Structure formats: C-alpha cells, structure tokens
Amino acid sequence: MFSLSAQTPRKDSGADGLPSTKALNIGDKIPQFLWDTPLEVVNHPSGQKTIKLSEYRDKKLMILDFWATWCSACIAAMPRIKELEEKYQKDVTVIAVTRDEASKAQKFLTTNETIKGLGIYSVVADKLLRTVFPHQLIPHYVWISSDGLVGAITSSGQLTEGNIIHFLADKTAQIPVRELIDPERPLFLSDKMQLNDLSFFSVLTRDVVDGLPSGNRYRKENGVIRGRAITNSSMEFLFSSAARGILQAKGKQLLDKEIFVEVKDSSRFYPVKDRDILSNVFNYELVVPTEKADSLYQYMLADLNRYTSYRATLERRKIKCLALRKKGDLSLIRSKGGKRENTLPFNKPSKITNYPLSSLVSRLNDLDCFALPVIDETGFMDHVDLTFSGALASETLKSELNAQGLDLKEVTRTREVLVIRDK
Numbered sequence: 001m002f003s004l005s006a007q008t009p010r011k012d013s014g015a016d017g018l019p020s021t022k023a024l025n026i027g028d029k030i031p032q033f034l035w036d037t038p039l040e041v042v043n044h045p046s047g048q049k050t051i052k053l054s055e056y057r058d059k060k061l062m063i064l065d066f067w068a069t070w071c072s073a074c075i076a077a078m079p080r081i082k083e084l085e086e087k088y089q090k091d092v093t094v095i096a097v098t099r100d101e102a103s104k105a106q107k108f109l110t111t112n113e114t115i116k117g118l119g120i121y122s123v124v125a126d127k128l129l130r131t132v133f134p135h136q137l138i139p140h141y142v143w144i145s146s147d148g149l150v151g152a153i154t155s156s157g158q159l160t161e162g163n164i165i166h167f168l169a170d171k172t173a174q175i176p177v178r179e180l181i182d183p184e185r186p187l188f189l190s191d192k193m194q195l196n197d198l199s200f201f202s203v204l205t206r207d208v209v210d211g212l213p214s215g216n217r218y219r220k221e222n223g224v225i226r227g228r229a230i231t232n233s234s235m236e237f238l239f240s241s242a243a244r245g246i247l248q249a250k251g252k253q254l255l256d257k258e259i260f261v262e263v264k265d266s267s268r269f270y271p272v273k274d275r276d277i278l279s280n281v282f283n284y285e286l287v288v289p290t291e292k293a294d295s296l297y298q299y300m301l302a303d304l305n306r307y308t309s310y311r312a313t314l315e316r317r318k319i320k321c322l323a324l325r326k327k328g329d330l331s332l333i334r335s336k337g338g339k340r341e342n343t344l345p346f347n348k349p350s351k352i353t354n355y356p357l358s359s360l361v362s363r364l365n366d367l368d369c370f371a372l373p374v375i376d377e378t379g380f381m382d383h384v385d386l387t388f389s390g391a392l393a394s395e396t397l398k399s400e401l402n403a404q405g406l407d408l409k410e411v412t413r414t415r416e417v418l419v420i421r422d423k
Contacts, residue, residue: 023134026177028104030148037128042106043121051123053095056147060091063159064129066140069108074139075212077156082118084161092166096122097129111399137213143167143175150290154178155210155381160305163199175340178211201227201287202299208278216241219287224280227287228300234271234295236261236420238284238304239312243418245297246314255365257373258319258417263310306338312420322370323377324361326406335383354383369394376412378406 024030035057039049056062065081067074078096085094098105102124110116123129132141133153139158143152151167152158152175160353166174212231219227230238236259244254263269271280286300305311341353344363352360357376364374369392388400396410 017368024150026150028150039123042102042124043109058091060095060146062144063094065096066138066141071138078115083137087150097126099126203285224293226290229285231283232281242297255373260419262421311423315415315419318414320372322372322374322408323411325407326378327407330380330405333384335385350388352386352388
C-alpha cells in the first residue's frame with residue numbers, strides 16, 4: 001500500500017496523514033472514505049497493485065482477516081477459511097490484512113507450505129485498517145455487511161460455517177463477540193486490585209479463555225520476577241516451565257526431549273482440537289512475595305502437583321543422547337568475526353556465523369529429525385562459522401558436520417529429566 005504516513009496530511013486528517021476517525025465497533029457504519037481509500041495489495045489474482053473495499057460491496061459479507069507472517073495461528077486457520085470463502089463465494093469475500101511490508105508478505109504467501117497453493121492475496125503495510133479496527137491479538141476478524149455495518153468482531157474459533165450462515169440470514173446476534181482481556185492485568189481480578197498489592201496469588205483454570213493469547217508473561221516488581229502467567233497452554237508446558245525455572249537457577253537446562261510423559265490416557269493430557277474448539281488447555285497464574293521470588297518455580301511445581309491430576313518430578317536418569325564431538329581440527333571453523341547470523345534450519349543453504357557451538361546444539365535440538373537430545377561434548381568455547389545445505393535429514397546433517405570437523409555420536413549419559421505421571 002502506498003505509505004499513508006508519507007502523504008501530505010489533509011485538513012481532516014491526523015498528524016500521521018490518516019483520516020481522523022474513531023475506532024469502529026459492532027453496529028457502527030463504515031465511513032465513505034474507508035470504502036474509497038486505495039489499499040496496497042500483493043498476490044492479487046488479477047495483478048492489481050491496489051484495491052478498494054468498495055469493490056466488494058456486492059457481497060453480503062466481507063471479512064477482514066488481520067494476520068502476520070509470524071502468527072502460526074493465523075496461518076493455520078487460512079486453509080479452512082479459504083474453503084469457506086470458496087463454498088460461499090457468491091455472498092462472501094475474505095480480505096487478508098497485514099502490517100508486514102509488501103516484499104515480506106509477497107514472499108511468504110507464495111512460499112509457505114501451508115498456504116502457498118491457496119491463492120491468498122493481502123493488503124500490506126497496513127496502518128489505516130488497524131487504526132479503524134484496533135486489536136491486541138491476531139488472528140482478528142471483522143465482519144462487514146453489504147449495507148456497510150460492522151456486524152461482528154471475532155477470533156478464529158467463531159469464524160465457522162454456522163456463523164456465516166447466521167450472518168447471511170441477518171442473525172448476527174447469535175455470533176459470539178470476541179471479548180478482549182488485558183493480559184497485563186492479574187487474571188480474573190477487578191481492575192481495582194493492583195499487582196503490587198498482591199502478597200500471594202494463584203489461579204488455575206481449564207479450557208480456552210477466548211481473548212487471551214497462548215503463551216506466558218512475567219510479573220515483575222522493581223526488576224524482580226515474582227510471578228508468572230501462562231495462558232491457553234498445555235499441561236506439559238505448565239510443568240516444563242516450572243521445571244526449567246528450577247533448573248535454570250542451578251545453571252542447568254531442560255531440553256524438550258528430556259521430558260517424559262508417562263500417563264495412561266494421553267488423550268486427556270495433550271490439547272485436543274475438535275471443530276475449532278480447543279480443549280485440554282489451561283490458564284495458570286502465580287504471584288509470590290518479592291522476598292520469596294527465588295522460590296517462585298518451586299511454588300509453581302508444588303501448585304501443579306497439588307491441584308492437577310498429575311505429578312511431575314525432576315529425576316536423574318540414564319538416557320540415550322547424541323553427543324556433539326570433535327572429529328577434526330576445530331580451529332578451521334573458528335569464526336572470522338563479522339555480523340552474527342544463524343539461519344539453520346530456515347534457509348537453503350543455511351549458516352551459523354560468529355556464534356558459539358551452543359547455538360548449533362540448540363538448533364539441532366529443535367529439529368524433529370533427531371529423536372534424541374543433543375549435548376555438547378566438544379569443549380570448544382570459541383565462536384564458529386558453519387555452513388549447511390539446508391536439508392533437514394539427520395544423515396545429511398551428520399555428513400555436513402563431519403565435513404566441518406564435528407561428529408554426532410550416540411551415547412548414554414545421566415541427565416536430570418522431567419517425568420510427568422498420573423497421581
């Protein structure tokens with residue numbers, strides 16, 4: 001989109017050149033200028049460089065899909081939404097909107113494995129639409145009727161065939177409204193309760209709270225972490241967050257492949273998605289007194305062990321690992337300095353430049369092609385420069401490591417691991 005902020009501000013515009021307008025909510029009418037403003041677009045099937053919302057006023061329903069290239073939930077929802085759009089193409093159009101720049105969005109739409117074949121086009125470098133329809137979370141969907149009214153504002157869970165049918169039948173009141181919750185506030189507390197007033201506080205709830213993101217936040221007072229909030233996340237993530245905090249205080253780490261879930265019914269333990277409804281996820285928050293901050297994660301693990309159906313312990317076990325070892329002259333891969341770069345495994349070819357071997361080990365542990373945890377036994381502390389083809393097969397990576405003086409050997413080591421069991 002042409003840069004709205006670079007235009008000469010109009011007399012009726014704000015300081016950034018955007019037309020002055022209030023944020024629109026359900027029931028508000030779309031102002032005429034919004035229908036008529038050219039919006040920069042990429043990947044349009046007709047090769048258009050700009051579109052206007054007025055081009056789609058013949059549709060009974062226009063949905064603005066706010067997304068970003070980094071938003072995995074946005075991307076995961078796109079194939080299903082595209083299928084609905086095609087099924088109701090006579091009456092419905094979906095317009096993707098991102099604040100990402102044109103080149104970045106264009107490359108993503110045409111190369112991402114999930115969506116590259118869908119023919120999705122998108123408004124890019126957006127400032128205007130996100131000003132008119134402000135939001136904290138994405139994906140975020142604004143439903144607009146052909147008579148120019150905002151009919152619904154939802155998350156992806158409400159963008160269903162049933163709700164589209166309700167909207168087309170003029171039954172918008174039956175569509176659940178997305179309720180935004182400020183994750184900076186202690187969960188489920190009155191706004192009158194200040195975070196620093198809390199001496200001790202914990203809460204655990206089951207299943208999705210719409211309006212909250214999946215992830216976690218830290219509660220700090222004077223720079224001291226005295227609390228943790230984890231929302232819409234798995235039980236495994238809750239337990240592993242507590243365990244990682246405990247081990248980090250000891251200067252240790254817990255790898256994903258060092259988590260052992262030994263429960264009888266895994267269907268009740270892991271998240272399950274059925275018809276866009278996510279279950280077996282949890283929301284947890286803990287705040288402790290500042291003087292108890294160094295025991296935060298012990299309190300957290302004790303809470304989870306006390307109030308869930310599971311018990312987790314940190315144990316020392318002999319397990320199989322892949323040890324990264326010296327095979328040749330490692331002085332040959334000692335970094336020549338320069339700009340630091342780590343594109344493994346995202347680019348083909350990929351490289352690690354001016355990083356320690358711990359960065360390589362971290363990336364190898366993220367790869368599914370290695371079933372065992374990777375540990376560093378090289379003893380080499382200097383930064384390195386490494387290159388890879390970008391192929392993610394284990395044997396290929398081992399061969400490329402061998403060529404650069406490194407090797408991966410299967411060994412048995414005693415490691416501190418997290419074990420989660422039924423009570």
